[in-house]
Amino acid sequence: MILYSLQCAKGHVFDEWFANSAEYDSRSAAGTLTCPECGGGDVSKAIMAPRVAKSAGEPAPAPAAPTCMPGGCGACSFAGHD
Numbered sequence: 293m294i295l296y297s298l299q300c301a302k303g304h305v306f307d308e309w310f311a312n313s314a315e316y317d318s319r320s321a322a323g324t325l326t327c328p329e330c331g332g333g334d335v336s337k338a339i340m341a342p343r344v345a346k347s348a349g350e351p352a353p354a355p356a357a358p359t360c361m362p363g364g365c366g367a368c369s370f371a372g373h374d
Contacts, residue, residue, distance in 0.1 A: 300327035301334035 310316045325335040
């Protein structure tokens, strides 16, 4: 599944899921994509910000503190750990 941000000719931006990029291409060519706000059929992909990894110079976020439960986590001396 792939999520595309779409935009109609009137500027309404909305998201829609597709099985793959070929599904978007075929639905776009067939004219079956419509804006949920105005019903317009002139719909295209909107500009999307890519999700990129941080550069090597940026510190990684601190890991969350471990939570211990009966049965043990192996990292502390919680009563009842193995």
